[in-house]
Amino acid sequence: MNPSVEFAAMVAERLLTRYGEPEWRNPLPAIDELVSTILSQNTNDQNRDKAFFALVDKYDTWEAVRVAPEADVIECIRPAGLGNQKGPRIQKVLNDIVAERGKLDLGFLKEMGVEEARNWLTHFNGVGPKTAAIVLCFSLGMPAFPVDTHIYRVSGRLGLRPEKISVEDAHPLLEALFAKDQYFQAHLNIIRLGREVCQARKPRCPDCALVDMCKYSKNAQKL
DNA sequence: GCCCAGGTGGGTA
DNA sequence: TACCCACATGGG
Numbered sequence: 001m002n003p004s005v006e007f008a009a010m011v012a013e014r015l016l017t018r019y020g021e022p023e024w025r026n027p028l029p030a031i032d033e034l035v036s037t038i039l040s041q042n043t044n045d046q047n048r049d050k051a052f053f054a055l056v057d058k059y060d061t062w063e064a065v066r067v068a069p070e071a072d073v074i075e076c077i078r079p080a081g082l083g084n085q086k087g088p089r090i091q092k093v094l095n096d097i098v099a100e101r102g103k104l105d106l107g108f109l110k111e112m113g114v115e116e117a118r119n120w121l122t123h124f125n126g127v128g129p130k131t132a133a134i135v136l137c138f139s140l141g142m143p144a145f146p147v148d149t150h151i152y153r154v155s156g157r158l159g160l161r162p163e164k165i166s167v168e169d170a171h172p173l174l175e176a177l178f179a180k181d182q183y184f185q186a187h188l189n190i191i192r193l194g195r196e197v198c199q200a201r202k203p204r205c206p207d208c209a210l211v212d213m214c215k216y217s218k219n220a221q222k223l
Numbered sequence: 224g225c226c227c228a229g230g231t232g233g234g235t236a
Numbered sequence: 237t238a239c240c241c242a243c244a245t246g247g248g
Contacts, residue, residue: 046228188229
């Protein structure tokens with residue numbers, strides 16, 4: 001299997017035909033996106049939002065979150081799960097940003113190359129490649145391609161990546177495969193595809209009928 | 224009850 | 237290097 005840029009472009013094109021251009025929501029400030037994405041780890045959007053807005057409602061600023069008692073933050077973000085990890089990590093990130101940059105603002109990342117910015121973000125405990133890519137791509141409009149479990153799984157089924165490759169290695173590979181101006185829509189539409197197929201596979205919907213785009217199979221490239 | 228959801232980091236072989 | 241696992245909650 002030799003995934004090609006052409007095939008990736010075709011996948012992106014078919015996804016566009018099926019799902020359309022994803023709505024570009026008003027980008028969150030990078031700090032907000034960072035916190036929101038840490039909260040989103042291993043949970044769903046609904047629970048992430050509960051936790052995120054609980055934080056926003058309780059504290060006027062991220063500075064207030066930064067200096068809040070740890071137990072209060074943990075309690076606040078409980079709906080997102082893993083609060084004992086995420087709470088201290090979020091506060092540590094906020095603290096370190098202030099320590100290193102003097103203020104809670106990540107705008108300076110735009111002045112860096114995407115790799116430098118990625119490395120800077122991932123040096124924080126709790127910020128991995130996916131979280132960093134979300135902040136860079138969604139908030140700062142930089143060319144990073146976030147690979148989450150949906151992207152990883154679907155890209156395997158579609159033959160966009162070698163089967164035996166780690167999530168970590170899939171990151172740069174997929175990033176190189178898609179055109180930079182396709183990252184946003186490809187990311188969101190592949191997730192939609194993943195969710196659709198995932199739901200279709202559940203017992204109550206035995207007829208997957210898969211997705212008419214490239215059949216959800218390992219031979220997709222041949223279709 | 225059980226399974227899963229837009230990860231990450233630490234441990235083990 | 238390559239897996240494996242803990243971490244926690246809410247909804248279907």
